[in-house]
Amino acid sequence: MRKALIIGGGIGGTATSRTAPSASAYGAAHSRRLYLVRESGETCWFANLHRSDEPTRKELAAIPTAQWQRQLRDLFADDLPVINEIVTDSVGDVGAHLVYDIPTSPVWHRGPALLIGDAVHATSPSAGQGVSMAVEDAVILARCLRDAPDTNAASTAYEQLRRPRVERVVAYSKTLSNSKTAGPVARVLRDLMMPIALKLFAGPKSHSWMYTHHIDWNEKVAMHVA
Ligand SMILES: Cc1cc2nc3c(=O)[nH]c(=O)nc-3n(C[C@H](O)[C@H](O)[C@H](O)COP(=O)(O)OP(=O)(O)OC[C@H]3O[C@@H](n4cnc5c(N)ncnc54)[C@H](O)[C@@H]3O)c2cc1C
Known part of the structure; x- marks a missing residue:
């Protein structure tokens, strides 16, 4: 942690x-x-x-x-x-x-208990995504409860759908938090490199995986048997 x-x-x-x-x-x-x-x-x-x-x-x-x-x-x-x-x-x-x-949590649910939001994947505020992740969890969980035959299957489906995305966001936020404020030499290099880096990597799509995530409420949740 x-x-x-x-x-x-x-x-x-x-x-x-x-x-x-x-x-x-x-x-x-x-x-x-x-x-x-x-x-x-x-x-x-x-x-x-x-x-x-x-x-x-x-x-x-x-x-x-x-x-x-x-x-x-x-x-x-x-x-x-x-x-x-x-x-x-x-x-x-x-x-x-x-x-x-919390970069990863081995257990997301047990029996009738299930965790969502910060309780299972707290993230530093650097990426500003904690609330979105918690709301997305709630929506996905609601879909799983709607479509699964029982709560155990719903919990398993919820974890399968959410874990990869939230762990990616937590990891991304962590890299932002860890980045040090640039010193004088680093600042000169940064300012020289920035226009090139922006052209190469900072197109409108570079963070779309995080900011334009879409959940289709009407889509039926597929159940995968473990
Ligand atoms: C300084 C800071 C800045 C942040 N900035 C952003 C930002 O800009 N954008 C963003 O998206 N996220 C931000 N976050 C993260 C965001 O606040 C959290 O990710 C989000 O609040 C998580 O929601 P949650 O419902 O999972 O948990 P919480 O918001 O923590 O809600 C849990 C609730 O449960 C209550 N509770 C705890 N124990 C019990 C109990 N035993 N019985 C009853 N109630 C209980 C708590 O009092 C709390 O109200 C920031 C966080 C911090 C610390």
């Missing part, structure tokens, strides 16, 4: 209000930080930091907000100016929590 550190905070009140570029949320998928501006001007944000050690809750709580702010400002020094503004303007305590992803 891999861990990441999520740091979050909020900026309240109109004194620090700002408008987000084009929409109310900015940072988005594939990013290590995200902020959301509410209509009131209140801003909530989080940053996703890779960590190899595993501090306890008590140890995390003992780290002063000013220290987190310094670390985040260094980390995002070359990011959009608004990111550093948000970190600096934050009011109140910054909360830090470890999050874990």
